[in-house]
Amino acid sequence: EVQLVESGGGLVQPGGSLRLSCAASGFTFSSYWMHWVRQAPGKGLVWVSRINSDGSSTSYADSVKGRFTISRDNAKNTLYLQMNSLRAEDTAVYYCARRDGAFDIWGQGTMVTVSS
């Protein structure tokens, strides 16, 4: 079964850090570009970041540039999002998604809450 499973979310204080993981299974992970998308409570979907298939190219939304880092380990079939200098406005469910044209496979999401 093709699957993405996120982990690593939780409660963190403003200014803190968190690393999210997204474990892929059921497909050749190293062949696909991968993305992170977030959704604040009761709000819409917002694209966060993407990485190409071999990890050599990345891109970020302006709102997270310089604070978040996307990476991947193709040997472990895992995507990561390192989040530093977290702010209250980063509070959201974070989804990883596979891009095959559009975003055809999504994880179930992991909740990140930034609060003191």
Next chain:
Amino acid sequence: EIVLTQSPGTLSLSPGERATLSCRASQSVSSSYLAWYQQKPGQAPRLLIYGASSRATGIPDRFSGSGSGTDFTLTISRLEPEDFAVYYCQQYGGTPLTFGGGTKVEIK
């Protein structure tokens, strides 16, 4: 950045009725790289339509997409009870990728 504006914000319809959802882009979406997603409460989004008009795997044919350039439409020909949800359009032809604000289809 391409801004996507979805209308209406909420659509109140009865099962069996036709739903027409609009997505307008602030500039032309290249090569019709326009997708539609369905999201139900507590669930991840699900891909319905890609390339403006191609149905994703397993999507019923009551869902159809059309449009090009800056104007796109998602049509649900006859609403089933499981179709009441929020629908998002997305352009994936340029960076940053962007989503519309969503249209909620609710039971009248």
